[in-house]
Amino acid sequence: MKGVGIDYFLTQKLSWNETNKFPYSTFLWEGLDGESRVLTHFPPADTYNARVDAKECLMTESNNKDRERCAKSLMLYGHGDGGGGPQMQMLERLQRFSAGIAGLPSVKLGSPSAFFHDLSRDTSKLLTWSGELYFEKHRGTYTSQAKNKYWNRKCEVLLHDIECLFAFAALQNRLENYPQEEIARLWKLLLLNQFHDVLPGSSIGLVYKDSDAHYRDIQTSGAKLIDVAVSLLVGPFRAEPNASCLIACNTLPFARSEVVSLGSDSLALIDAPAMGFTVLPTPTGAPAGDVTCTRTEGGLFALENTWLYAEIDARDGTVVTLCAKAEPEAGQPQRRSQSAVPRGRHANRFVIYDDTPNYWDNWDLDAFHLEKPITVDAESHTFVEQTDCGPLRASLRVQIQLTRKCNIIQVISLSANSRRLEFHLQVDWTEAHRVLKVEFPVNVHTPVATYETQFGSVQRATNTNTSWEAARFEVCGHKWADLSEHGFGMALLNDSKYGYSARQNTLWLTLLRAGKMPDENADMGTHSFAYAAVPHFGSLQESGVIEEAAAFNDPLIVRPAQLHGFAQQPQSFQLVTHRSAEGQMAVGVMLDTLKLADDYEESKQKRVVARFYECHGGSHDTRLFVLNATRIEEVNLLEEDPRPVPDAQLHFSPFQLRTVAFTLSE
Numbered sequence: 001m002k003g004v005g006i007d008y009f010l011t012q013k014l015s016w017n018e019t020n021k022f023p024y025s026t027f028l029w030e031g032l033d034g035e036s037r038v039l040t041h042f043p044p045a046d047t048y049n050a051r052v053d054a055k056e057c058l059m060t061e062s063n064n065k066d067r068e069r070c071a072k073s074l075m076l077y078g079h080g081d082g083g084g085g086p087q088m089q090m091l092e093r094l095q096r097f098s099a100g101i102a103g104l105p106s107v108k109l110g111s112p113s114a115f116f117h118d119l120s121r122d123t124s125k126l127l128t129w130s131g132e133l134y135f136e137k138h139r140g141t142y143t144s145q146a147k148n149k150y151w152n153r154k155c156e157v158l159l160h161d162i163e164c165l166f167a168f169a170a171l172q173n174r175l176e177n178y179p180q181e182e183i184a185r186l187w188k189l190l191l192l193n194q195f196h197d198v199l200p201g202s203s204i205g206l207v208y209k210d211s212d213a214h215y216r217d218i219q220t221s222g223a224k225l226i227d228v229a230v231s232l233l234v235g236p237f238r239a240e241p242n243a244s245c246l247i248a249c250n251t252l253p254f255a256r257s258e259v260v261s262l263g264s265d266s267l268a269l270i271d272a273p274a275m276g277f278t279v280l281p282t283p284t285g286a287p288a289g290d291v292t293c294t295r296t297e298g299g300l301f302a303l304e305n306t307w308l309y310a311e312i313d314a315r316d317g318t319v320v321t322l323c324a325k326a327e328p329e330a331g332q333p334q335r336r337s338q339s340a341v342p343r344g345r346h347a348n349r350f351v352i353y354d355d356t357p358n359y360w361d362n363w364d365l366d367a368f369h370l371e372k373p374i375t376v377d378a379e380s381h382t383f384v385e386q387t388d389c390g391p392l393r394a395s396l397r398v399q400i401q402l403t404r405k406c407n408i409i410q411v412i413s414l415s416a417n418s419r420r421l422e423f424h425l426q427v428d429w430t431e432a433h434r435v436l437k438v439e440f441p442v443n444v445h446t447p448v449a450t451y452e453t454q455f456g457s458v459q460r461a462t463n464t465n466t467s468w469e470a471a472r473f474e475v476c477g478h479k480w481a482d483l484s485e486h487g488f489g490m491a492l493l494n495d496s497k498y499g500y501s502a503r504q505n506t507l508w509l510t511l512l513r514a515g516k517m518p519d520e521n522a523d524m525g526t527h528s529f530a531y532a533a534v535p536h537f538g539s540l541q542e543s544g545v546i547e548e549a550a551a552f553n554d555p556l557i558v559r560p561a562q563l564h565g566f567a568q569q570p571q572s573f574q575l576v577t578h579r580s581a582e583g584q585m586a587v588g589v590m591l592d593t594l595k596l597a598d599d600y601e602e603s604k605q606k607r608v609v610a611r612f613y614e615c616h617g618g619s620h621d622t623r624l625f626v627l628n629a630t631r632i633e634e635v636n637l638l639e640e641d642p643r644p645v646p647d648a649q650l651h652f653s654p655f656q657l658r659t660v661a662f663t664l665s666e
Contacts, residue, residue, distance in 0.1 A: 001036070002036040002038060003036075003638075004636065004637045005638070007039060008038065008039050008040070008041075008113075008120075009038045009039070009040045009041075010074070010112065011042065012042060012043050012045075012046060012047060012048050013135060014042060014133060014135055014136075015042065016135075016136075016137050017137065018137055018471070019136050019467050019468075019470070020467055020468055022065075023065060024042070024065055024066055024127060024129060025041065025042050025044050025063070025065045025066045025073060026039075026040070026041050026042075026069070026070040026072075026119065026126060027126050027127050027128060028040065028126050028127070028129070029128075030129065030131070031131075032453070032455075032456040032654075032655040033456075033614075033653060033655045033656045034130070034653070034654060034655075035656070039116060039119060039123060039126075040129075041073070041074060041115075041116070041119070043060070043073060043076055044059065044060045044061075044064040044065070044073050045059050045060045045063070045075050045076070046063065047076065048076040049077075049078070049079060049080050049081065050076055050077040050078075051089075051090060051093075052075070052077045052093045052094050053093065054104060057104050060073055060075050061105040069125040069127070070119065070125070072118070072119065074112065074115055078090065094109060131458065132453075134472060134475070137363075137364060138200070138202075138360070138363045138364060139474040139475075139499070140360075140361075140362060140363055140515065141200035141201055141202060142365075142474065142476050142497075142498040142499030142510065143201070143435070143497070143498065143499040143510045143511070143512065143513045144200065144202065144363075144513050144515055144523065145200075145201030145203075145208060145362070145519075145522055145523060146497075146511070146523055146527055146529070147208075147523075147525075147527065148193070148199065148208055148211055148212075149199065149496055149497070149498060150495075150527075151211075151212075151219075152190070152194065152199055152215075152496075153495065153496045153553065154215075154219070155186075155190050155215055155222070156190065157553055157554050158219065158223075158226075159186060159187055159190065159218070160251065161226065161249075161251045162183060162186075162222055162225045162229065163183065163595035163596065164251040164593075164595065165226065165233070165249060165251065166229050166232070166595075167594045167595055168229070168233055168249070168275075168276070168594075169229060169233055170600075170606065170664060171575045171576070171626065171627045171628055171629075171664070172575070172627065172628070173628060173664075174232045175232060178596060178600055179225060180600065180601050182221065186218050186221055189214045189217060189218055190214075190218055192214070193211045193214055193215070198211055200363075201362050201522065202360075202363050202518065203518065203519070204518045204519055205518075205519040205520070205521055205522070208519070226557060230247055230557070230559055233247075233249070234247055234277075234279060234561070234563060235563065237559065237561035242560075243561045243562045243563075244562060244563070245280065245282060245562070246262075246270065246279070246280050246282050246283075246558060246561070247277065247279055247561055247563075248270045248272045248277060248278050248280070248558045249272070249276075249277040249556065249557040250272035250273060250274065250276060250277065250278075251554060251557070251594070252274065252550050252551060253577075253578070253590060254274045255272065255273050255274045256271070256556060257269065257272075257417045258270055258272070258417075258555065258556050259289075259393055259415040259416050259418070260555070262282075262558075263560075267287065267393060268282075268283045268287065269283075269287065269288075269289060269392055269416050270556060270558065272556055274574055274577060275574060275575055275576040275591065275594065276574035276576075279563065287391060289305075289390055289392040289393075290305045290391065290416050291303070291304070291305045291390035291391055291392060291394045291415065292304050292305075292390050292391075292394065293386060293388075293389045293390060293395075295314070296311070299313070299314050299315065300312060300321075301384070301386065303394045303412075303421070304414070305414055305415070305416055305417065305418065306328070306334075306416075306417060307418065308322075308324060308325060308414060308418070308420070308421060308535065309321070309323040309325060309336060310322050310414065312384070312396055313384075315382065315384070316346075316384070316398075316400070317348065317382060317396065317400065317410060317412065318346035318347060318349050319341055319346065319347040319348045319421070320341060320346055321341060322340040322341050322347065322421065322490070322533060323336040323337050323339055323535060324337040324419070324537055326537060337488055337536075337537055338443055338488060339535075340443055340489075340490040341440075341442075341443060342441050342443040342505070345441040346441075347439070347440040347442075348412075348423060348438060348440065348533075349438070349439045350376075350378065350400065350402055350408065350436065350438055350439075351373060351376075351436075351437050351438075351439055352373070352376060352402065352403065352435070352436055353369045353370065353373050353434065353437070354369060354373075354374060354433065355369050355433050355434050355513060355515075357369075357515075361516050361517040361522075362513070362517060362519065365435065365474050365513070367471075369435060374403070378400050378402055381400065381401035382400045382401075383398070384396055384399075387411070388413070391416065392415065392416045393414070395411055395412065395414075396411070396412045396413075397410070398410040398412060402436075403431065405429070405430040405432075406427065406428070406429055406430075406431055407427070407428040408427050409426045409427075410423055410424065410426075411423070411425075419536070419544065419548055420493065420532040420533065420534045420548050420552065421532060421534075422530060422531075422532045422552075423438075423531050423532065423533075424528075425511075425527075425528065425530065425531075426526060427511070427512065427526065427529075429523060429524065429525065429527060430525075431512075432514050433515070434514050435510060435512070435513045436512040436513075437501075437509065437510050437511060438508065438509050438511060438531065439506060439507075439508050440490070440492055440506065440509075440533060442483040442489070442490045442505050442506065442507060443488075443490075443505070444483050444485040444489055444490070444505055445505060446462060446483055446484060446485045446489075446505070447461060447462060448460060448461055448462060449481055449483050450481065450484070451475065451477035451478070451482075451500060452478040452480045452481070452549065453477070454478070455592070455613040455615075455655065456613065456655035457540075457615070457617070457655075460472055462483070462505070463503075463504070464503070473501055473503075474501050474510065475501065475502075476498050476500070477499075477500040478498065479493060479494060479495075479549040479550070479552070479553055480492065480494070480545055480546070480548075480549040481500045481502065482540045482543075482545055483502065483505065484539060484543075486539075487537065487538060487539075488536070488537060488538075489536055489539070489543065490507075490533060490534065490535045490536065491533070491534045491536065491543070491545040491548070492509055492532075492533055493531060493532040493533075493545075493548065493549045493552050494509060494530070494531045494532075495552060495553055496530075497509055497511065509531055511529070530552075532552055541588070541617070541618070546590065546615050576594060576624075576625070576627070577624075577625045578591060578612070578622045578624050578625070579622065579623055579625065587616075588615060588616040588618055588620045589612055589613075589620050589622045590613055591610055591612055592611050592612065593609075593610065593611040594608065594609075594610050595609050596608055596609070597609050598639055599639070606663070607639075607661045607662060607663050607664065608626070608629075608661070608662045608664060609635070609639055609660070609661050609662075610624075610660050610661075610662065611637075611657070611658075611659045611660075612650070612652070612658050612659075612660065613655065614652040614654055614655050614656045615655075617654045619651070619653050619654065620651070620652045621649065621651050621652075622650055623648055623649045623650075624649075624650070624660065625648070626662045628664050629662035629664060629665070630663050630664065630665045631662070632645045632648050632661070633660070633661050633663070634659065634660055634661075635659050635660070635661050636659065637657075639659070639661060642661060645660060
């Protein structure tokens with residue numbers, strides 16, 4: 001917020017908390033980085049539909065929790081949530097109260113900006129709230145309308161990749177015409193559908209017919225832009241199934257070795273540089289890989305590669321053993337970690353709960369749903385078969401009739417050189433007022449779980465010692481959540497889900513809901529999505545979980561093509577990198593976005609913009625290396641206020657977000 005010039009924040013939403021009353025009315029809200037602070041006000045009348053009567057004026061005074069530090073507050077009056085605005089009676093009462101009435105606080109008409117400007121003159125007495133403002137209501141919005149959330153995530157990744165590839169072309173001086181208007185159109189279409197109530201899943205059904213059409217437009221138009229950008233990197237190409245070359249683009253800031261599908265059940269293991277691309281001959285002959293799949297005497301399927309070992313129960317597809325494997329050492333047997341799954345427990349177990357909230361179907365997920373599990377006999381309605389057996393990928397197909405109205409087809413797979421066990425699902429879902437979750441008990445003891453949020457992560461308690469902790473029975477996370485103790489842990493990744501919960505040593509990912517208001521058909525039908533488990537040595541910061549989650553959501557962009565002018569040996573091009581003071585890759589600093597500047601078409605100075613953030617919660621020094629850059633400046637999130645970056649070196653404090661602009665050579 002501070003990075004785009006937002007100094008003030010107002011909401012009354014947290015007055016709806018179901019369990020705990022928020023302790024402040026006017027305060028400083030401190031971000032994850034411990035440095036950014038925004039002046040915040042929660043109107044004490046606890047409504048945005050005030051009628052301006054005496055009772056509300058008195059409540060505005062009596063409910064001001066900071067009146068000894070700040071005696072001023074706002075009242076939001078008029079008919080909102082559907083329109084109407086102020087009525088004449090309200091304005092008349094406001095005029096009378098402004099003249100002064102004994103027993104009532106002083107009232108005057110003003111604007112929010114004037115109110116905050118007046119407050120900001122002296123904030124020395126205000127208290128500070130650090131970190132998340134958790135809303136103890138509307139927890140179902142993390143999951144409702146799952147298809148909408150799925151396509152939101154996919155379109156975010158697609159537009160990130162489009163901007164990155166065109167930046168690659170500009171860095172190589174191969175960009176003449178930048179389709180800025182079309183890219184902006186697609187971004188605006190995506191952002192339109194992130195508006196309340198669309199993305200939360202609390203709109204009427206007609207809205208999602210529109211959003212589906214918008215997402216199809218973004219996907220179709222975006223795929224064409226990807227091909228245009230790739231052709232700028234390597235020259236014109238013809239995409240053919242049996243082409244002589246492969247083009248693999250990596251829009252993430254770390255090198256990758258990844259199994260990709262080439263169509264017709266053909267797989268290839270491709271190495272790609274960080275923030276760059278590679279061109280290589282199409283692999284021929286038998287592929288080399290490290291994946292095996294065997295059937296044990298105990299009725300288990302054992303999947304293994306260089307980095308991971310897993311045992312899957314052949315009766316129901318649950319995971320009974322999941323081990324990370326350490327770096328191989330010459331002449332020594334490779335060390336396995338303890339199993340991430342506790343002895344006697346099974347992971348990847350589906351659970352269904354009755355989900356009938358007290359008030360708002362698609363908005364709320366009430367705490368008492370955890371007291372109403374639906375008994376299912378999955379084992380007697382499950383079929384497990386092996387479909388792939390290496391060397392590049394081993395897969396099991398699991399078919400589960402969980403209930404009469406919930407049929408799951410799941411593919412469990414382990415790929416060569418991968419550190420994650422993946423679960424790809426297709427779910428036929430016609431339940432009513434039920435919620436589907438998947439459960440992963442983890443063999444650790446820890447008081448906190450860590451969840452990804454925008455440009456950082458947040459830790460939340462796994463116990464219920466206080467009412468504040470108990471109220472967080474369902475929380476928001478982005479691409480991953482992690483449970484770790486000293487030296488070991490496990491992360492649960494996802495490709496389109498946002499609702500997590502953690503109690504003691506168990507993680508749940510909320511997959512689907514079935515609310516009936518305001519859309520009676522919400523979430524009915526067939527859903528496709530994926531999640532993955534990553535057991536790891538060391539702490540979260542040492543584990544590579546953040547990189548694994550990014551790669552899981554943003555696979556290599558691969559195009560089979562007929563090309564001329566490229567040698568028969570692989571050629572790689574790394575265009576942007578950042579390194580530590582010792583010259584190593586800067587661990588802990590993530591290059592999140594690479595794009596052309598918003599003024600790229602109008603400005604004579606062509607600039608590429610890179611957005612970095614510190615992702616480990618520590619301090620780091622890093623140095624930037626950019627192809628064809630003549631000047632490096634730091635800018636704000638709006639790409640304004642340029643400041644020089646001496647010697648291309650940046651210091652990052654914990655979770656700090658920094659944006660840098662590179663001026664390109666002519």
